[in-house]
Amino acid sequence: MSVEHGQNRLGTTLIGRSFVHPAFDYMLIGGGLSLVVAAIVWIMASPGDAFLVNAALLPFFILLSNSAHFAASTVRLYTKPDSLKMLPFLTMAFPLIAIALLTLCLFQAGRWGPFLQALYLTWSPFHYAAQAYGLAVMYGFRSGCQLNPNDKRLLWWVCQIPFFHTFIYGLEGGLRWLVSRETLDSLVVINWLDQHHSAITVVAFLVPLISFVKVWRSSSGPLPLISMLAVVSNSIWWFVLTPLNAFVYATIFHGIQYLAIVIIFHVKDQMSRPDNKHRVVYHVVCFYGMSLLLGYGLFQCLPFAYVFAGFGLLESALLVTATINIHHFIVDAYIWRLKQGDSNRRVVETSLSAPI
Amino acid sequence: MNIRRVYPSLFAIGVVTFFTLLAVGGYQSVRTKGSLPPVYLNYTKDIQTTISDRKDYPRAIHQLRLAVKLDHYGQRPKHFFELAKASFRAGDRQNQQYALRSLRQMVESGTIDDPRVYYYLSVALILQDKVDQSVAREAISLCRHTLRLTPDFAPAHSNCGVALIMLGETDQALMHFRTALRLDPTLEQAQQGMQYLEKVQPPSTDVLP
Numbered sequence: 001m002s003v004e005h006g007q008n009r010l011g012t013t014l015i016g017r018s019f020v021h022p023a024f025d026y027m028l029i030g031g032g033l034s035l036v037v038a039a040i041v042w043i044m045a046s047p048g049d050a051f052l053v054n055a056a057l058l059p060f061f062i063l064l065s066n067s068a069h070f071a072a073s074t075v076r077l078y079t080k081p082d083s084l085k086m087l088p089f090l091t092m093a094f095p096l097i098a099i100a101l102l103t104l105c106l107f108q109a110g111r112w113g114p115f116l117q118a119l120y121l122t123w124s125p126f127h128y129a130a131q132a133y134g135l136a137v138m139y140g141f142r143s144g145c146q147l148n149p150n151d152k153r154l155l156w157w158v159c160q161i162p163f164f165h166t167f168i169y170g171l172e173g174g175l176r177w178l179v180s181r182e183t184l185d186s187l188v189v190i191n192w193l194d195q196h197h198s199a200i201t202v203v204a205f206l207v208p209l210i211s212f213v214k215v216w217r218s219s220s221g222p223l224p225l226i227s228m229l230a231v232v233s234n235s236i237w238w239f240v241l242t243p244l245n246a247f248v249y250a251t252i253f254h255g256i257q258y259l260a261i262v263i264i265f266h267v268k269d270q271m272s273r274p275d276n277k278h279r280v281v282y283h284v285v286c287f288y289g290m291s292l293l294l295g296y297g298l299f300q301c302l303p304f305a306y307v308f309a310g311f312g313l314l315e316s317a318l319l320v321t322a323t324i325n326i327h328h329f330i331v332d333a334y335i336w337r338l339k340q341g342d343s344n345r346r347v348v349e350t351s352l353s354a355p356i
Numbered sequence: 357m358n359i360r361r362v363y364p365s366l367f368a369i370g371v372v373t374f375f376t377l378l379a380v381g382g383y384q385s386v387r388t389k390g391s392l393p394p395v396y397l398n399y400t401k402d403i404q405t406t407i408s409d410r411k412d413y414p415r416a417i418h419q420l421r422l423a424v425k426l427d428h429y430g431q432r433p434k435h436f437f438e439l440a441k442a443s444f445r446a447g448d449r450q451n452q453q454y455a456l457r458s459l460r461q462m463v464e465s466g467t468i469d470d471p472r473v474y475y476y477l478s479v480a481l482i483l484q485d486k487v488d489q490s491v492a493r494e495a496i497s498l499c500r501h502t503l504r505l506t507p508d509f510a511p512a513h514s515n516c517g518v519a520l521i522m523l524g525e526t527d528q529a530l531m532h533f534r535t536a537l538r539l540d541p542t543l544e545q546a547q548q549g550m551q552y553l554e555k556v557q558p559p560s561t562d563v564l565p
Contacts, residue, residue, distance in 0.1 A: 059396035092363035096370035099377070113426045171429045171467055242469050247428070300393035301381035308384035312419055314399040318426045 016143040016224025019264045028260040029135065030226040031233025034253035038236050041245055061252055067295030068288065069255035070324050072262045073331045075290045080335060081269055081343045090334055094327070102323040106306055109315040113322075120322040120329075121173035124247075125166035125238060127329045128254055132234040133159035134336055135261070136227035141338070142348055143224040151220045158211045159231055161204045162238040166246075168193055201239050208232055230257075263287050268347040298324050399423075400431070403438065413446035421451070424458070430470065433462055437476035444483040456480040463498075471505035474498040475512040482519055495519040510540035517549045526553055 018025035027033045077083055077091060084091050105112045133156050140147055147155065167174035168190070175184060184190050193200065208231050216222040237250040263284055270276055270283045299321065306316035338345050385393040403423065406416045420439040424432055436455045443451035459477040462468050478498035481491050499516035502509055517532035530553050536546035 063395050088360055088363045092367035092370070095374065096366050099370065099373055110422055110425060113422070117426055296393075296395075297378045297381075300395065300397060301378045301385070303397060304381035304384040304393055305377040306381075307388075308380050312399075312422070313397065313402045314419055314423055315426060317397045317399050 010222075013143060013222055014225050016139050016226045018226070019261075024260075025139075026226055026229060029257055030229035031253060031257060032229060033256070034233050034249065035229075035236060037253070038233075038241060038249060041249065042240055058248070063295065063299070064292070065253075065255035065259065066251045067299045068291040069258040069262075069295075070328045071294035071298060072259055072287070072291040073328045073335060075287060075294060076262050076266060077331050077335055079266060079269075079287070083335070087334055090331065094330070098323055098327045102319060103306075105319055105323075106311050106315060109311070109319065113315060113319055116319055116322045116326075118173045118177035120325040121170070122167065122177060123329050124173075124325065125163040125170070126160070127332065128234055128237070128250060129159045129161075129163040131254065131258065131332075132162075132230045135230040135257070136223065138338070138348055139227045139230070140220075140223045145215075145221045145223050145227075147215070147220045147223075148218065151215045151218055154211055154214065155223075155231075158208050159234070161207060162235045165200070165204065166238050169197070204235055204239055205232070208235065259288065259291070265344060265347050269343050272346070400434070407438070407442055413442050413448075416442045417446060417448060417451055429468070433459065433468055433470055433473040433476050436462070437479065440476075440480035440483055449485070452480075452483065456484070471502050472509065472512075475502040475509065475515060478502075478512075478515050478519065482515070482522070487522055489523060492519045492522040496523070508539055510536040510543050510546070513539065514543055514546040514549060517546065521549070521552070529553065 015022055016025075019029070077087070105116050136155060136159065137147060137152065170176065175190075179187075208228060212223055212228050233253075234250075237246050237253070241249060266287045267280055267283045270278070271280065303313060303316035303320045306320070307313050336344060338348060382392055385391065400423075403416055403419045406412050406419060417439065420435050420442060423435040424439065427435060436458045440452055440455035440459070443449070443455065456477075459473065459480050462473055463477050475498065478495040481487070481495045481498070484491065487495075496516055496519045499512045499519065502512040503516070506512070513532045513536035517529040517536065520526070520529035520532065529549065533546045533549040533553070536543050537550065540546075
C-alpha cells in the first residue's frame with residue numbers, strides 16, 4: 001500500500017502541477033506539439049521544401065501565433081497590475097525611445113540596419129533559451145521543487161546550450177556578426193567545433209538528462225517532466241531542424257507557448273480582481289483579440305507609415321520587425337519576474353484546486 | 357529635476373505618435389494598394405515592380421544592395437540573383453561582379469539549403485561580358501545540379517538550354533527548352549530559345565529568367 005502510495009506521489013511530482021490540464025500544459029506550454037511537428041518536418045522535408053505548411057498559409061500562422069505573441073508582451077505590460085507604477089521607464093518612456101531609434105536607423109538603413117538585424121538575430125535564441133529556463137523553473141516551483149542556487153545555475157547553463165549552438169553555428173548574427181569569416185576560418189577552436197558537430201549535438205541532448213538526474217538527487221528534489229520538455233523542445237528546434245526551418249518553427253511554437261502562458265497569467269490576475277464581473281472566456285478572448293490586433297498593427301501597418309514617409313517597403317518591414325523583437329526581449333526581461341509581492345508570484349503559487 | 361516627472365508626458369507623446377503611425381500606415385496601404393495592409397508584406401515583389409514595370413534599374417540596384425544587407429540569409433541568394441540581372445541590364449559591371457562573387461561564395465560555403473542557388477549562379481555566369489566554353493560548362497553543371505534536386509524547376513532547364521547553345525550543343529538545348537515549356541508554357545526565355553533554334557537567331561537579352 002505504502003509502495004503504491006509512494007509511486008503515485010512520484011508520478012504526480014513528475015507530471016507536475018499544471019495550470020489548465022496536463023495535456024494542455026505539456027502540448028502547448030511544454031512544447032510537446034512542436035516536437036510532433038518537428039518530427040514530421042524532419043522526416044518529410046526535402047532540400048527544396050523549406051516549410052511543412054503551405055507557403056500561402058504560413059503568413060497566417062505567423063500572424064496568429066508569432067505576431068500576436070510579440071504584441072502580447074506589450075498587452076501584458078500594460079494590463080499587469082501596478083506595472084505603470086512599478087516599471088515607469090519601461091511603460092512610459094521606452095516606447096517613444098524605440099520609435100525614435102527605429103526612425104533614426106531607417107535614415108541610415110544601409111549602415112545601421114545590419115547592426116539592428118544582427119542584434120535581434122543574436123538575441124533571439126538567447127531569448128528562447130531564457131523562456132525555456134523560466135518555464136522550467138516556474139513549473140518546478142509550482143510542483144514543489146525548491147531549486148537551490150547551484151541547481152538553478154546549472155539549469156540556466158543547460159538551457160543556454162541551444163543559444164551557444166546558434167551563436168557559434170548560426171549563419172546570421174552571433175560569431176559571424178562579431179568576427180570576420182576569414183578570422184573564424186583560422187580559429188582552431190571553431191574548426192574543431194565544426195568537425196565535431198554531431199558529437200556536440202548528442203552531448204547537448206545528454207546534458208539536460210544528466211542535469212535533471214543531478215537535480216533530482218540533490219536537495220532540490222525532482223523537477224517535473226514538463227520542465228525537461230520545455231528545455232529539450234527548445235534544443236530540438238535549434239539542433240535538429242535546418243536553420244531556416246528552426247527560425248520559422250521556433251518562432252511559431254515559441255509564440256504558441258508564450259501566448260498560452262501569458263493568457264493564463266492575465267486571466268488569473270483579472271479573475272482575482274475584486275471588481276471582476278466577467279468569466280474566463282471573456283478575458284481570454286479580450287487578451288488574445290488585443291494581441292492579434294496590435295500584432296497586425298505593428299507588423300503590417302507600421303511599415304507602411306514609413307513607406308508614406310518615403311522609405312522603401314523592404315527596409316521599413318525588416319527594421320520594424322527587428323525593433324519589435326528587441327522591444328519584446330527587453331519587456332519580457334521585466335514582466336516575468338517572480339519577486340515577492342509581484343502578481344506573477346501569486347499566479348505561480350496558486351493551488352491546483354483553483355484552475356483557471 | 358526628477359526625470360520621472362517627464363515620463364507621463366513621454367508616454368502621452370509615445371501613444372499619440374504610435375497610433376498616428378498606425379493610422380498613416382493603414383491610409384498609405386489603402387491609397388497605394390486599395391486595401392488595408394496584407395498579412396504578408398511582400399517587399400521582394402515591390403522590388404520586382406521597380407524592375408519590370410518602371411524599368412528603374414538604378415533604384416532596383418539600390419534596393420537590392422540594401423536587401424542583401426538586411427534580409428534573412430535564406431532570401432539573400434534570390435536578391436543576389438536579381439542584382440546580377442538588374443545590374444546586367446543597367447550595364448553596371450561592378451554590381452554584376454559583386455553579385456556573381458557573392459553567389460559563388462554561397463555555393464562554395466554549402467550553407468544554403470535552397471537548390472535554386474546553383475541555378476542563380478549559372479544565370480549570373482552566362483550574363484558576363486565574355487562567356488568562354490569553360491564558363492558555359494560550369495553553368496550547365498550548376499543547372500544540372502539544381503535539376504537533380506528539383507527536376508521540375510523549369511527555369512533551370514531553360515538556362516541549361518541557353519548555356520548548351522553557347523557550346524553548340526543544339527540538340528540537347530532543344531530538349532531542355534521543350535522540357536522547360538512543358539513544365540511552364542509561359543517561360544519567355546525557353547520560348548525565345550526555341551525560336552532561336554528554329555530561326556538560328558540570338559535570343560534577346562531583355563528576356564531573362
